[in-house]
Amino acid sequence: MNERVYEIGLTVNGVPRSATAPARRLLSDFLRHDLGLTGTHVGCEHGVCGCCTVLLDGDPVRSCLTFAITVEGREVTTVEGLADPDGTLSPVQQAFQDSHGLQCGFCTPGFLCTVTALLRDNPAPTEAEVLEGISGNLCRCTGYQNIIKAVLSLSRGVSRTAQENGAGNATTQRGSGDHVR
Amino acid sequence: MFGEPIVRVEDPRLLTGQGRYLDDLGRGALAAAFVRSPYAHARITGIDVDGALDVDGLVAVYTWEDLPGRVGEPLPLLIPHPALTHGRTAYPLARDVVRHVGEPVVMVVARDRYLAEDAAGRIQVTYQPLPVVVGIEKSASAEYLVHDDVPGNVGAFLVQEVGDAPAAIDAAPHVLEFRLDIERSASMPLEGRGVYARWDADDESLRVYSSTQTSTSVRMAIAAKLGLPPAKVEVIAPDVGGGFGVKIVHPWPEEVLVPWAARLLNQEVKWAEDRREHFVSSAHERGQVQFVRVGFDDEGRVLGLDVKILHDHGAYTPYGIIIPIITSTQLLGPYKLGAYRAEVTSLYTNTLIVTPYRGAGRPQGVFCMERTMDRIAAHLHLDRIDVRAANLIQPDEFPYDQGLIFQDGRPLIYDSGDYPALLRKARDLIGWDSFGSLRAVATAEGRRIGIGFACYVEGTGVGPYEGGHVEVDSSGRVHVSTGLTSQGQGHQTVFAQIAAAELGVPISDVQVTTGDTRRFGYAVGTFASRAAVMSGNAIALACRRLKEKALRIAAEALEADPRDLEIADGQVYVRGNPSASIPLRTVAVLSNPLRYAFDEEAQRATQFATGSSPDEPPIAPGEEPGLEGKDYYSPVRSTFAAGAHAAIVETDPDTAEIRILRYAVVHDCGRLINPRIVEGQIHGGVAQGIAGALYEKMEYDSDGQLLNASFMDFLMPYATEIPRIEIDHLETPSPLNPLGIKGAGEAGVIPVSAVIASAIEDAEGFEISAMPISPDDLFRLRRH
Numbered sequence: 027m028n029e030r031v032y033e034i035g036l037t038v039n040g041v042p043r044s045a046t047a048p049a050r051r052l053l054s055d056f057l058r059h060d061l062g063l064t065g066t067h068v069g070c071e072h073g074v075c076g077c078c079t080v081l082l083d084g085d086p087v088r089s090c091l092t093f094a095i096t097v098e099g100r101e102v103t104t105v106e107g108l109a110d111p112d113g114t115l116s117p118v119q120q121a122f123q124d125s126h127g128l129q130c131g132f133c134t135p136g137f138l139c140t141v142t143a144l145l146r147d148n149p150a151p152t153e154a155e156v157l158e159g160i161s162g163n164l165c166r167c168t169g170y171q172n173i174i175k176a177v178l179s180l181s182r183g184v185s186r187t188a189q190e191n192g193a194g195n196a197t198t199q200r201g202s203g204d205h206v207r
Numbered sequence: 208m209f210g211e212p213i214v215r216v217e218d219p220r221l222l223t224g225q226g227r228y229l230d231d232l233g234r235g236a237l238a239a240a241f242v243r244s245p246y247a248h249a250r251i252t253g254i255d256v257d258g259a260l261d262v263d264g265l266v267a268v269y270t271w272e273d274l275p276g277r278v279g280e281p282l283p284l285l286i287p288h289p290a291l292t293h294g295r296t297a298y299p300l301a302r303d304v305v306r307h308v309g310e311p312v313v314m315v316v317a318r319d320r321y322l323a324e325d326a327a328g329r330i331q332v333t334y335q336p337l338p339v340v341v342g343i344e345k346s347a348s349a350e351y352l353v354h355d356d357v358p359g360n361v362g363a364f365l366v367q368e369v370g371d372a373p374a375a376i377d378a379a380p381h382v383l384e385f386r387l388d389i390e391r392s393a394s395m396p397l398e399g400r401g402v403y404a405r406w407d408a409d410d411e412s413l414r415v416y417s418s419t420q421t422s423t424s425v426r427m428a429i430a431a432k433l434g435l436p437p438a439k440v441e442v443i444a445p446d447v448g449g450g451f452g453v454k455i456v457h458p459w460p461e462e463v464l465v466p467w468a469a470r471l472l473n474q475e476v477k478w479a480e481d482r483r484e485h486f487v488s489s490a491h492e493r494g495q496v497q498f499v500r501v502g503f504d505d506e507g508r509v510l511g512l513d514v515k516i517l518h519d520h521g522a523y524t525p526y527g528i529i530i531p532i533i534t535s536t537q538l539l540g541p542y543k544l545g546a547y548r549a550e551v552t553s554l555y556t557n558t559l560i561v562t563p564y565r566g567a568g569r570p571q572g573v574f575c576m577e578r579t580m581d582r583i584a585a586h587l588h589l590d591r592i593d594v595r596a597a598n599l600i601q602p603d604e605f606p607y608d609q610g611l612i613f614q615d616g617r618p619l620i621y622d623s624g625d626y627p628a629l630l631r632k633a634r635d636l637i638g639w640d641s642f643g644s645l646r647a648v649a650t651a652e653g654r655r656i657g658i659g660f661a662c663y664v665e666g667t668g669v670g671p672y673e674g675g676h677v678e679v680d681s682s683g684r685v686h687v688s689t690g691l692t693s694q695g696q697g698h699q700t701v702f703a704q705i706a707a708a709e710l711g712v713p714i715s716d717v718q719v720t721t722g723d724t725r726r727f728g729y730a731v732g733t734f735a736s737r738a739a740v741m742s743g744n745a746i747a748l749a750c751r752r753l754k755e756k757a758l759r760i761a762a763e764a765l766e767a768d769p770r771d772l773e774i775a776d777g778q779v780y781v782r783g784n785p786s787a788s789i790p791l792r793t794v795a796v797l798s799n800p801l802r803y804a805f806d807e808e809a810q811r812a813t814q815f816a817t818g819s820s821p822d823e824p825p826i827a828p829g830e831e832p833g834l835e836g837k838d839y840y841s842p843v844r845s846t847f848a849a850g851a852h853a854a855i856v857e858t859d860p861d862t863a864e865i866r867i868l869r870y871a872v873v874h875d876c877g878r879l880i881n882p883r884i885v886e887g888q889i890h891g892g893v894a895q896g897i898a899g900a901l902y903e904k905m906e907y908d909s910d911g912q913l914l915n916a917s918f919m920d921f922l923m924p925y926a927t928e929i930p931r932i933e934i935d936h937l938e939t940p941s942p943l944n945p946l947g948i949k950g951a952g953e954a955g956v957i958p959v960s961a962v963i964a965s966a967i968e969d970a971e972g973f974e975i976s977a978m979p980i981s982p983d984d985l986f987r988l989r990r991h
Contacts, residue, residue: 028263050321059319064231065224067448069397070482074918077397105224115222123218126883129891130695131221132228132397132448161925164918166397166449167695168887169894169955170926 034094038063039107049095054078056094057104065105065135069164076163079136080104086143105135108142117180118142125176129167137163141177150182209708209946212883215700216714226446229401229418229479236403236475237266239465240323242313242330243488244305247341247557247911248353249334251303254313258329264318265326267472269464271300277432278467282458286527290365293357294524295555299460305334306353306522307559308911309487311460316468316476339557339911343496343517346554353522353555362520363528363553367535369610370546375511379502383582388977389571389960390904391494391519394564395923396694398448399480400489402461404469412439415466418447420455421732422722423690428458429466437728444722450694451895452563453489455734456526486916491905492530492564494519495571499579502545507583507594510545514538514575518553521560528553529614530561530568533666536611536619538572541626541664541849542598543607557911563734565895566956569665574978577661577961581968591660591965592634599626614735615669617844623939629662629851629873636871636935637853645855655858656868657970661961662851667876667950668740668941672841674729675746677706677753679834681808683777683792685710685717687749689742690730692722696738696952697884702746704880705946709750711774712791729839736848736950739880744840744944753836757794760834764789764797795834800825846941848949850874852893852958856966863986865901865967867930875937877949885951886934892955894929899956900963900979902928 034051035044038061045060052071057063057080066089069077073091080089081103089102108116115123118141128134137160144151144159151159156177165173220226256268271279282296301312313330317323338351340360349359376382403416413435419425419442426442429435447454461478469476480489498515518531528551535549580598584591600607602625609619634640642658649656678686687706693699703717720726721742722733731741754774761779762769771782780788796802796809803809826832855869872889879885902922906914915921940947964975973988980988 048321058231059234062234063224064228065226067228067398068230069448070918072482072917072919075397075482105222109223113223115219119222122222123214126215126887128218128221128695129697129887130396130398130447130449131217131226132695134221135224138222157926161927164397164923164925166395166451166895166923167891169890169892169932170929171890171932172887174926 032095034098036097036099037101039103047094049093051094052090053092053094053097054089057089063104063106067132067135069132074164075133076136076140077133079139079163081139081143084143086140103139105138108138116142118145121176121179125172125179127168127172127176133163133165137165137173145180151177153178156181208704208714210879211704212881213700213704215697216703217697217699228398228446228448229403229416232416232445233403233475233477236477237316237318237472238320238323239468239476239478240315240320240327241311242315242327242332243484244301244308244310244312246305246334246336247308247339248337249305250337251301251305251312251332252335253333255331258331259315259326262317262322262326262329264322266318267316267468268326268330269300269314269468270312271298271302274300277434278463282460282525283428284527285525286529288363288528291363291524291528293362294527295354295357295362296525297460297523299463307557308913309484309559311488314464314468316472339909341556341558341907341909341911343494343519343554346519346556347517347552353557357555360555361552362524362555363531365528365531365535365551365553367549367611368547372511372513372546372548375546376500376502376513379510380504381586382500382502383586384500385582386976387497387499387575387578389493389495389574390979391491392564392899392903393491393905394451394453396449396451396453399482399485400454400459400461401479402465403475403477404466405475406470406473408473413466413470414441416443416445417462418454419444419457420450420692420694420734421457421730422692422724423728423730424732425457425462426724429462432458432463433467433470442724444692447692447694450733451565452492452567452734454694455732456490456562482918483916486921487559487913490560490562491521492561493571493899494561495534497575499575501579501583503583505587506597507587507589508597509542512544512547512579514549516549516551518551519556519558519561520553521556521558523560525560526562530563532614533568534572536613537569537664537666538576539609540573540576541600541624541662542576543600558907565892565953567735567953569663569957570896570899570960573661573663573958574961574964577958578964581965592630592639595662596627596630599630602627613666613845615845620844621664621847622941622943624847624849624875625937625939626662626849628937629849629875632935632937633660633851633853633871633873636873636933637855637869639853653860655860655970656855657966657968658853658855659962659964659966659969660851660853661958661965662849663957664847664849665736665950665954665957666845667736667848668842669735669737669845670842671731672839673731673741673745674727674837674839675742675749676727676837677746677749677835679753679791679795681792681796681806683716683790685712687717687746688720688723688726689746690722690724690727691733691738691742694733696888697881698738701739701880701884702743705743705746706750709747710754712777716777736952736954738952740846740944740948740950741840743880743948744946745838747946748838748840749836751836752838753834756798756836757791757834760794760797761789798834799832801832840944842943846877846943846949848876848951848954850954850958852962854962854966856963856970858967858970858985863982863989865980865982865985867897869933870930871933872955873935873937874954875939876951876954877941878938878947879936880948888951889934889955890932892953893932893959894924896956896959897929897963898924900960901981902979904979
């Protein structure tokens with residue numbers, strides 16, 4: 027029994043790309059294995075961890091919950107497309123390095139895509155908005171401390187002092203609060 | 208350089224999608240998938256693979272009967288121990304009986320993973336279910352057995368004893384008895400395990416990539432299993448997306464089967480674990496029940512402590528009883544007790560194997576000791592920190608011998624520390640003494656808050672050894688390698704900092720390779736907070752050898768005394784006369800008498816005289832060509848880091864939701880190589896500790912089904928669940944190693960459950976004896 031395959035064409039990081047794949051091929055697998063763009067990672071394959079987050083026409087989506095064939099003709103940005111063509115890190119990438127916002131690096135591409143969109147839509151997020159904005163991405167290494175610090179360092183709404191203090195200050199209260207899954 | 212919080216050199220690669228994790232390799236390799244047992248305990252009565260044969264792209268199907276010789280034997284028991292009288296390990300593919308859900312039964316190889324899973328789904332395995340043993344107490348009751356030949360389900364019975372604790376307790380003015388429970392959690396790295404193997408038929412050699420914490424030992428295991436000379440097996444740990452302990456176990460079944468199949472098929476084969484597989488086929492940790500009996504005096508000094516621990520080690524014991532050994536020794540923490548006895552019964556259950564997860568038995572031991580301290584304080588109406596202070600080992604008592612044998616088989620002797628200072632700093636950082644007024648304000652507002660405290664000692668940098676190799680090439684680049692692996696700890700940065708500081712070269716000239724047996728063959732692995740201590744010191748020692756050689760060669764070239772030479776910025780120069788200098792890269796050329804002028808540096812080097820006389824060999828006896836240094840660091844015993852954590856929590860009077868308002872850490876890991884990286888390690892550890900205290904547990908039903916085997920149901924914290932972590936350091940150097948460092952990797956996680964339990968107890972006014980604790984659990988406790 028042979029599976030029917032389709033030619034799937036889309037624009038990835040500004041470059042038209044195409045490959046042949048069956049209808050059930052996930053966008054994450056299509057990017058990684060058919061196009062060889064392995065920067066997008068797969069951590070759970072059920073849409074919870076956020077490692078596979080890419081930008082689809084600019085908006086963050088879970089590429090592990092998206093069939094490649096459904097994004098035919100659309101525009102995808104992956105972590106490989108965030109830096110300048112000359113290799114200069116994007117502000118988000120640079121902030122993650124400066125703030126030590128990554129350790130093993132596996133979740134990082136998803137965070138970078140999520141945060142890139144977050145800051146584009148809201149250039150001055152408050153700490154609460156940052157927390158909300160990244161609350162769909164899991165990280166097992168950093169305890170999120172320096173990821174939050176990195177994002178806040180780019181927020182135009184956060185004062186220099188608050189940035190130096192890291193993720194808020196001692197009286198900032200956050201916890202399990204109202205987070206619902 | 209050493210001690211500076213520089214940014215990491217590995218980051219630009221990882222930030223731009225240029226990392227190379229296991230499943231990023233081997234595009235075009237065949238894919239493996241496994242049929243895994245859906246039963247927790249069953250006899251296999253038949254395997255029908257016919258349905259799979261129609262799947263286009265199917266390459267091979269293997270069951271246990273297909274596995275030849277040593278490949279089909281049970282996996283090794285890595286760490287035998289006299290107390291482990293009934294150690295049992297699994298077959299790589301189940302033979303006759305399965306003992307936990309997720310145990311691999313059939314291996315399928317196909318053109319890609321989709322097709323391999325299609326084929327796996329069409330294989331019919333029939334089972335005859337057997338009685339299931341789930342839960343520590345059900346196992347201890349021994350109504351049913353996990354292994355027919357293991358009476359009572361007892362794999363090991365271990366006693367640790369100093370003095371006569373039962374007698375000391377009987378004679379004590381105050382005695383308390385209570386029970387504590389800790390649930391299972393798991394390392395849960397965001398990248399699962401994975402193996403990719405290439406067989407080179409012409410060379411009869413094997414290259415294996417594995418997402419492992421020990422590539423050198425995986426190599427030895429594969430060589431032994433496949434009957435290959437180790438020299439024909441290379442194992443590389445590529446970028447690894449987190450480990451936290453689970454990837455130190457080796458060889459996993461897949462680490463034997465994938466290379467075996469690649470060789471047999473003479474084609475590249477890869478297996479990358481998916482998340483559901485990870486939940487049911489990689490290891491868990493933590494589950495224990497503890498029965499505590501303690502005797503103490505009016506000041507709260509512990510005169511005798513007697514703990515009976517039931518430890519759940521799952522269906523098999525490939526990693527021995529390291530966790531019970533650590534729990535029962537590290538339970539003592541920073542305290543000196545009158546007498547101590549711990550008795551561990553390590554039990555089989557029909558659940559996934561239990562092997563070290565960050566902390567490795569310490570969180571359970573610390574939970575026991577710190578809950579005990581709080582109970583004593585409550586009983587005597589004393590301040591909780593004061594009771595701890597009354598029991599502390601004092602700074603002038605180091606080295607302090609606890610009188611037990613530690614996990615490395617060496618005496619449990621603490622090398623250095625200042626525990627009273629740790630307590631003071633943590634007390635100040637959280638504002639312990641002013642908490643009363645904070646609580647008064649909260650109470651007036653109808654809010655409920657509590658404060659908690661716990662301390663710990665962590666044996667780090669266990670032996671037996673690690674090695675380091677350093678080479679300077681003729682372009683001046685410094686190549687550092689060590690055998691142990693990296694999973695995000697920033698080794699490429701910190702080891703480069705050490706090498707740059709030791710050699711006097713710019714850090715940008717230093718390139719570090721870890722976990723690649725092609726570069727360094729002998730290593731132990733990355734666990735037990737040992738990488739910085741072990742490989743860091745080995746690399747420092749290797750650099751010192753290289754430096755000594757460089758100065759000798761440079762002295763000859765500069766016609767100077769080596770004792771007058773220094774290296775800075777990659778230049779060897781005569782102290783006080785910077786004009787008399789020679790670049791290290793030129794020294795590298797001079798170190799090799801064979802000097803074809805391949806590059807400019809070799810041509811330039813000819814201006815320096817080469818010393819050897821016509822009557823001597825160009826390489827003197829005992830010398831080697833090349834500017835290299837290699838050395839090993841092998842400590843007499845572990846070095847002991849310590850810390851104190853404190854937290855303020857708020858519990859909702861109506862909904863019983865638990866919120867951490869503040870979390871404070873004081874940590875002593877000796878000299879800091881890179882404070883930014885150490886703090887990152889603490890952050891991650893504390894977050895995993897909070898996860899284990901409030902959110903994560905493995906929910907097995909009585910049939911041995913893991914009910915929450917997905918990220919939808921196993922509640923790993925997001926950013927919204929982790930509070931800001933405040934950190935202060937103390938730096939008590941270790942006298943045991945040249946760099947004076949202690950390990951830091953696991954520390955953050957160790958006391959968190961104890962701290963949170965302490966704080967919730969303080970907020971609620973009743974005893975907290977079991978962790979993790981959910982709002983649901985707390986709500987129920989309130990109604991009792």
